[in-house]
Amino acid sequence: MAEDTRSRVRSAIDELGFVRNESARRLRQGPETHGRASPSRTLGLVVEDLANQFYIDVARGAERALNEAGATAIWSTSDGSPAKEERCLELLAEQHAAGMLITPVTLDADRVAMLREHGMSVVLVDRALPGVCSATVDHVAGGHAAVTHLLRQRPGRIAFVTGALAGSSPSIRPVRDRLVGAAQALEGIDMDKPAILSEPAMTTTAGQAAARRLLALKRPPSAVFCANDMMAIGLLNELLRVGVKVPEEVAVVGYDDIELAATAAVPLTTVRQPRLELGQTAAELLLAETEGAEGHMHQRIVLTPELVIRESA
Numbered sequence: 085m086a087e088d089t090r091s092r093v094r095s096a097i098d099e100l101g102f103v104r105n106e107s108a109r110r111l112r113q114g115p116e117t118h119g120r121a122s123p124s125r126t127l128g129l130v131v132e133d134l135a136n137q138f139y140i141d142v143a144r145g146a147e148r149a150l151n152e153a154g155a156t157a158i159w160s161t162s163d164g165s166p167a168k169e170e171r172c173l174e175l176l177a178e179q180h181a182a183g184m185l186i187t188p189v190t191l192d193a194d195r196v197a198m199l200r201e202h203g204m205s206v207v208l209v210d211r212a213l214p215g216v217c218s219a220t221v222d223h224v225a226g227g228h229a230a231v232t233h234l235l236r237q238r239p240g241r242i243a244f245v246t247g248a249l250a251g252s253s254p255s256i257r258p259v260r261d262r263l264v265g266a267a268q269a270l271e272g273i274d275m276d277k278p279a280i281l282s283e284p285a286m287t288t289t290a291g292q293a294a295a296r297r298l299l300a301l302k303r304p305p306s307a308v309f310c311a312n313d314m315m316a317i318g319l320l321n322e323l324l325r326v327g328v329k330v331p332e333e334v335a336v337v338g339y340d341d342i343e344l345a346a347t348a349a350v351p352l353t354t355v356r357q358p359r360l361e362l363g364q365t366a367a368e369l370l371l372a373e374t375e376g377a378e379g380h381m382h383q384r385i386v387l388t389p390e391l392v393i394r395e396s397a
Contacts, residue, residue, distance in 0.1 A: 125155045127370060128176040128184030130169065131209070132255060134161045136286075136314065137342035138359055139187065142209060145363025146185055153371050164255065166190040177202060183374040185209050185366050188254045205373040209366045211254045217373055217382045219366035223258045226355040226389035227265025230309045230337045233353070235269065237397050238335040240306035242270070243279040245294040245315055247286035259286075259311045262339060266309055279305060286311060291318025299326065306334060307397065313338040313345045313354055320396060324349055335397035351394035358387050 129146055131139040139161075147157040158179065162169035169189045176184055183205030193213050196206045208218035234242060244266055246259055263280070270278065281297055283290035291310065295318070298304055310316035316338030323330055330336055330350045338345060341356035365385050373380055 126158060126179055126181045127155050127374070128158045128160065128172070128179075128181045128186075130160050130162060130172045130176075130184060130186040130188075132162055132164055132187045132189060134159070136312075137344065138312070138340045138357065141342075141359035142187075142363040142366075145360035146209070146367040147363075148360075149364045149367035150371070153367075155371070162187075162189050164189055173199065177204065183207070183370050185363075185370055187211060191254065205370060207366050207370040207373065208254075209362065210258055212257075212384055213254070215382055217369040218384045219362055219369060219387070220384065221258070221357050221362065221387050221389055223261035223389070224265035224268070226339060226357070227262035227267075227309070228269045229265075229389070229391045230262075230339065230355050231266040231269035233391055233393070234307040234309060234335055234337055234397055235273070237331065238307040239275075241276050241278070241303060243281060243298055243305035243308045244311070245281050245283070245291065245298075245308055245319060246311040247282065247290070247315075248284055249282055262311055276303075283315070286315050288314050288318030288321070291315035291320075292322040293318075295319040295322035299323075299328070304334070308334060308336050310336065310338050313340040313342045313352060316352055316354065316396075317344060317348050320348060320350060320352065331395065331397050337397045341392050345392075346394065348396070350396045353394045353397040354392050356390045356392045358389070362387055 127150055129143055131143055133139050143159060150157045158176065158181065160172040160175065162172055166189050181204060185207050187209045188211055196213065196216055199206055206216060208216055210220055212218045212220055231242065244263055246263065249256060249260060279301065281294050283294055291314065294315065308319060310319060316336055320330055320336050323334055328334055338352050338354040341354045345352040345354045369383060
């Protein structure tokens with residue numbers, strides 16, 4: 085194809101919002117190989133961070149349920165990027181997926197409506213929007229349980245270590261809810277206001293940085309609640325590295341109960357999220373919606389987290 089013709093085609097594609105019909109392309113190439121799911125049974129799974137064990141476990145639970153129902157799951161990750169999230173949505177549209185599970189970064193009700201207009205069902209994982217099916221966890225209860233336990237173990241000044249809290253992204257809501265629960269556990273207790281340290285990411289490196297900031301405070305805390313286990317493990321490792329005893333001098337509680345929590349240098353007390361169940365529940369909601377049963381009602385299913393007591397607090 086000549087370059088000027090190619091340019092005109094690209095301009096037309098951009099203007100019309102064309103999405104390649106992948107199923108039609110496969111029809112032109114001939115029948116699919118035996119045993120492969122038909123395009124209508126292809127479902128997407130878009131998670132925020134596949135480097136985080138929490139999202140891997142959620143995805144595994146979802147994929148297991150989808151595969152048992154005879155559907156093919158396409159995994160992708162947004163890496164917390166709105167632009168990459170949009171590319172993931174475009175890929176699923178190109179594959180003519182019947183629906184998707186997503187832990188959204190910026191996906192809102194208007195974008196969900198557009199996806200539905202193009203025949204794609206949407207179920208949210210660990211997030212919620214009005215009129216959209218979702219499977220979530222009661223993070224307020226989880227934060228309350230974490231801080232209630234810390235108050236029993238190490239009464240004194242408490243610090244909260246978290247990721248970024250500014251903005252309106254749906255991904256911030258679970259973390260905010262954990263802090264709401266933590267604050268509720270402190271209501272009516274005569275003690276200093278907790279220190280809140282926010283880091284740009286929720287990684288082990290961010291946890292290490294938070295530990296250094298905490299130790300530099302005029303009055304370092306005696307107990308720390310971290311918004312996830314990755315931050316808690318990084319913080320715990322840094323405290324141990326500089327000679328701070330855990331839990332004798334500083335007690336630490338995390339959130340998620342990823343596999344690394346039990347094998348940390350000091351096994352981590354944490355709030356366990358039912359990760360596999362969360363993914364499975366979301367997948368079941370998606371299967372019900374894509375089957376198009378008459379009278380389908382959007383649901384929000386809320387699972388309960390569980391405090392797991394180990395040696396760090």
